[in-house]
Amino acid sequence: MKHVGLDFGTANTSVAISNASQTNVLNLEGHSGSIPSTLFYDFEDDSTVFGEAAFERYYFGDRGRFLRSFKSALGTTTIDHIIRIKLNTYTIKDIVQQYIGEVLSRAEIQLGSKIENLVVGRPVSFVDDNPDADRLAQTTLKGVVSELGVKNIEFQLEPIAAALNYGVTVNGEETVLVIDIGAGTSDFSVVKFLSRGSADSLESQVIANCGIHIGGNDFDKQIALDRVMPFFGYQQKFKRRPELEVANSFFLNAASWHRIDLLYDRKVINALNELRPQVLQPDTFTRFIELIESRQTHRVLGAVEHTKRQFASSENALIELPFVDPGLDIDMSRPEFEDLSSTMCGDIIRTANQAITDAGLAKSDINTVYVTGGSMGIKHLHRRVLAEYSDSRVIEGDRSTAVARGLALDAQHKFA
Ligand SMILES: Nc1ncnc2c1ncn2[C@@H]1O[C@H](COP(=O)(O)OP(=O)(O)OP(=O)(O)O)[C@@H](O)[C@H]1O
Ligand SMILES: [Mg+2]
Structure with missing residues (x-):
């Protein structure tokens, strides 16, 4: 039985599958494990292309409409923004659906079967300080995936998914701060591992989660x-x-x-x-x-x-x-x-420390900091993270697939 996780990212999307013995990330475009979250309507041949191909056509100068970062519209009024493509009109929600539909159908071709059970990642907060908008974002995303024919949909927080991926390698008790700095959001979880982790016997306890709508x-x-x-x-x-x-x-x-x-x-x-x-x-x-x-x-x-x-x-x-x-x-x-981004880096670190405070812990209680997300490539942010947690061990997760892998692992538990 294959269990499937979808990490629909603001900049990049990945699908991973997991069974009792291993977890793999699907190649959604060429040989890359993730596909850019982009879409291009080509006015010249009326086709719709996705991922790198969308970038290429747009940069090549084809006439059409390029869209990117549509995940950020979830939970905001922008989700209903209308885009006119020739004689048709679409909302950003339609774009989200077309994009996820394409990703899932590519995954299904590789799996050789329809995806009926799916764990979908979500940031700790789609929208800062607005629980109603945040709920609406998840409801909208669930509706989109459900209309695509997926029968059973569960959500998991992206940083917890990253923690589950890390957990597979854990030996013994360990308290971990997960830091996932993506394109749209920065997400943090404090997770305590209680025993040796493995795909089906992982014992972990989530102590706190925090997120902020700041990313690459x-x-x-x-x-x-x-x-x-x-x-x-x-x-x-x-x-x-x-x-x-x-x-x-x-x-x-x-x-x-x-x-x-x-x-x-x-x-x-x-x-x-x-x-x-x-x-x-x-x-x-x-x-x-x-x-x-x-x-x-x-x-x-x-x-x-x-x-x-x-x-x-x-x-x-x-x-x-x-x-x-x-x-x-x-x-x-x-x-x-x-200089320009110093305040944002400070806000990100503050939110990470808030997760530790919310967990009722001190920085000195954190054994390991597990970092992932493409924006960890921002050198001074990376440096500030290392300096902030200099007493902990810092483990670099795979920046583009850690979350998807963890979601697939989680699907094993959620759809056992
Ligand atoms: N070397 C680098 N230096 C700085 N930024 C980088 C680098 N490589 C990638 N990024 C940034 O990382 C971001 C993409 O990261 P990632 O793929 O983790 O985001 P995502 O998962 O799609 O977003 P989210 O999780 O917020 O929805 C982009 O903003 C990109 O510009
Ligand atoms: Mg991400």
């Missing part, structure tokens, strides 16, 4: 707002009232992966056209209007994300935007990135 996407957003959006008119002042800045909502949307599509609306273009002659540098608005009309906004944020990732190995990097203006390269150094 927010680091992209911060860089974009500080370094890039001013070229597009962010913080422009009015000619007649130089003490006033134009509203920032357009630029916040342009800097947020899951809200870019909100800009692709005639009303936005009309509003920007009205504002253009009123601001001190109308050229910046011309550039922004052209960006939106040519549907290049994701590309700008993609260049920002690329620069962020370069800081894993470089001291300096360029945000390259030749498709906006030939030669438009914005120079940035790692210390500048560290």
Whole structure:
């Protein structure tokens, strides 16, 4: 009997299967264990493509609609945002369903059978400080998966899943702080392992969970707002009232992966056209209007994300935007990135420590810190985590598959 776990991530999605003897991550696209959470409607051949293929078509310049980070819309009004694709209309919820439907059907082809039982991962909080919105997010996700034909759906917190994956290797009693820094959220669990763990005899006790809606996407957003959006008119002042800045909502949307599509609306273009002659540098608005009309906004944020990732190995990097203006390269150094994101790193560490406090423990009680999630690649964040828990052993989990593996292991218990 194969048990299945789905880690529907903000940036990447994985499916793992587990049986009594082993756990494997399915190859959902080529040879990679995870597939980017992206979708592209191609206007040229009316096809819909997913994952890396969606990136490729969008970057290649095919006419169409690119979408990414739709998980972040769960529990917010953006989930009902309407996207017009030629004569059809879709909501972001429809996009979530098409995407998960594609992932599950690829998994089913490899499994050779329909998935009837599924453990789906979820962040500790889909939405910060709003239990109703958080419940709604899970209900929406459950509805989406159920409409795809999965009969039995259980949820598990993503950091607990990561802990279960780690637990397979545990010998003896151990208290673990799990840190999972993804694209949309940062999630933490304190888990106590009571005995030697194995897929079917793991004894663990979850003591506390905490989460915060800060992830890699927010680091992209911060860089974009500080370094890039001013070229597009962010913080422009009015000619007649130089003490006033134009509203920032357009630029916040342009800097947020899951809200870019909100800009692709005639009303936005009309509003920007009205504002253009009123601001001190109308050229910046011309550039922004052209960006939106040519549907290049994701590309700008993609260049920002690329620069962020370069800081894993470089001291300096360029945000390259030749498709906006030939030669438009914005120079940035790692210390500048560290400064810009210092508050977010502090918030993430504070939330991790809150999980320890909620568990009724002190930092000194944590034997092991198990870290996972792609944003652990942010060098200074990684360094701060190591410094914060310098008395504990830090174990690096597989950044892209630890959660999915744990979800599949959990499915063995939930659907025993
Ligand atoms: N080397 C790197 N340096 C900095 N950031 C990185 C690096 N590699 C990946 N990332 C970031 O990691 C994030 C993706 O991580 P991950 O795949 O764990 O997210 P996710 O599981 O899809 O999101 P979530 O769990 O929040 O729903 C992206 O924001 C990406 O930019
Ligand atoms: Mg994740």
